[in-house]
Amino acid sequence: MPTPDHAPLQLLHPTWHIRPSRTSDYLIATRLDRTHLTDEELTAGLCMTLVADTLPLLTLALSEQSTLESP
Structure with a gap:
Protein backbone atom coordinates (compact mmCIF):
# COMPACT_ATOMS: atom_id res chain seq x y z
CA MET A 1 0.00 0.00 0.00
CA PRO A 2 1.44 3.44 -0.91
CA THR A 3 2.41 5.86 1.76
CA PRO A 4 -0.11 8.70 2.05
CA ASP A 5 2.54 11.40 2.49
CA HIS A 6 3.28 12.38 -1.07
CA ALA A 7 3.44 16.14 -0.32
CA PRO A 8 7.26 16.36 -0.58
CA LEU A 9 7.11 14.66 -3.98
CA GLN A 10 4.38 17.08 -5.07
CA LEU A 11 6.64 20.00 -4.16
CA LEU A 12 9.41 18.54 -6.33
CA HIS A 13 7.04 18.12 -9.29
CA PRO A 14 4.62 21.08 -9.26
CA THR A 15 3.50 20.47 -12.85
CA TRP A 16 2.02 17.11 -11.84
CA HIS A 17 -1.09 16.39 -9.75
CA ILE A 18 -0.09 13.55 -7.41
CA ARG A 19 -2.73 11.67 -5.47
CA ASP A 53 2.25 0.88 -6.54
CA THR A 54 4.60 2.71 -4.16
CA LEU A 55 5.92 6.19 -3.53
CA PRO A 56 9.51 5.18 -4.45
CA LEU A 57 8.29 3.79 -7.78
CA LEU A 58 6.34 6.96 -8.53
CA THR A 59 9.36 9.04 -7.55
CA LEU A 60 11.46 7.08 -10.05
CA ALA A 61 8.85 7.41 -12.79
CA LEU A 62 8.58 11.18 -12.30
CA SER A 63 12.36 11.49 -12.31
CA GLU A 64 12.50 9.55 -15.59
CA GLN A 65 9.90 11.88 -17.10
CA SER A 66 11.96 14.90 -16.03
CA THR A 67 15.06 13.39 -17.60
CA LEU A 68 13.24 12.73 -20.87
CA GLU A 69 12.05 16.36 -20.95
CA SER A 70 15.49 17.82 -20.30
CA PRO A 71 17.27 19.17 -23.37
Whole structure:
Protein backbone atom coordinates (compact mmCIF):
# COMPACT_ATOMS: atom_id res chain seq x y z
CA MET A 1 0.00 0.00 0.00
CA PRO A 2 1.44 3.44 -0.91
CA THR A 3 2.41 5.86 1.76
CA PRO A 4 -0.11 8.70 2.05
CA ASP A 5 2.54 11.40 2.49
CA HIS A 6 3.28 12.38 -1.07
CA ALA A 7 3.44 16.14 -0.32
CA PRO A 8 7.26 16.36 -0.58
CA LEU A 9 7.11 14.66 -3.98
CA GLN A 10 4.38 17.08 -5.07
CA LEU A 11 6.64 20.00 -4.16
CA LEU A 12 9.41 18.54 -6.33
CA HIS A 13 7.04 18.12 -9.29
CA PRO A 14 4.62 21.08 -9.26
CA THR A 15 3.50 20.47 -12.85
CA TRP A 16 2.02 17.11 -11.84
CA HIS A 17 -1.09 16.39 -9.75
CA ILE A 18 -0.09 13.55 -7.41
CA ARG A 19 -2.73 11.67 -5.47
CA PRO A 20 -3.57 8.25 -4.07
CA SER A 21 -6.16 6.13 -5.85
CA ARG A 22 -9.63 6.01 -4.35
CA THR A 23 -8.75 2.77 -2.62
CA SER A 24 -5.25 4.00 -1.70
CA ASP A 25 -3.78 0.89 -3.31
CA TYR A 26 -1.58 2.90 -5.66
CA LEU A 27 -0.56 6.45 -6.57
CA ILE A 28 -1.43 8.46 -9.66
CA ALA A 29 0.37 11.44 -11.16
CA THR A 30 -1.24 13.46 -13.97
CA ARG A 31 0.33 16.35 -15.85
CA LEU A 32 -1.13 19.78 -15.14
CA ASP A 33 0.97 21.71 -17.65
CA ARG A 34 -0.35 20.08 -20.84
CA THR A 35 -3.58 18.79 -22.29
CA HIS A 36 -1.90 16.34 -24.67
CA LEU A 37 1.46 15.04 -25.84
CA THR A 38 2.62 14.89 -29.44
CA ASP A 39 3.30 11.60 -31.19
CA GLU A 40 7.01 12.41 -30.96
CA GLU A 41 6.79 12.96 -27.20
CA LEU A 42 4.86 9.72 -26.72
CA THR A 43 7.40 7.84 -28.84
CA ALA A 44 10.18 9.33 -26.72
CA GLY A 45 8.50 7.90 -23.60
CA LEU A 46 6.65 10.86 -22.12
CA CYS A 47 3.34 10.10 -20.39
CA MET A 48 0.32 12.17 -19.44
CA THR A 49 -0.45 9.95 -16.44
CA LEU A 50 1.75 7.73 -14.31
CA VAL A 51 0.53 4.97 -11.99
CA ALA A 52 2.75 3.31 -9.39
CA ASP A 53 2.25 0.88 -6.54
CA THR A 54 4.60 2.71 -4.16
CA LEU A 55 5.92 6.19 -3.53
CA PRO A 56 9.51 5.18 -4.45
CA LEU A 57 8.29 3.79 -7.78
CA LEU A 58 6.34 6.96 -8.53
CA THR A 59 9.36 9.04 -7.55
CA LEU A 60 11.46 7.08 -10.05
CA ALA A 61 8.85 7.41 -12.79
CA LEU A 62 8.58 11.18 -12.30
CA SER A 63 12.36 11.49 -12.31
CA GLU A 64 12.50 9.55 -15.59
CA GLN A 65 9.90 11.88 -17.10
CA SER A 66 11.96 14.90 -16.03
CA THR A 67 15.06 13.39 -17.60
CA LEU A 68 13.24 12.73 -20.87
CA GLU A 69 12.05 16.36 -20.95
CA SER A 70 15.49 17.82 -20.30
CA PRO A 71 17.27 19.17 -23.37
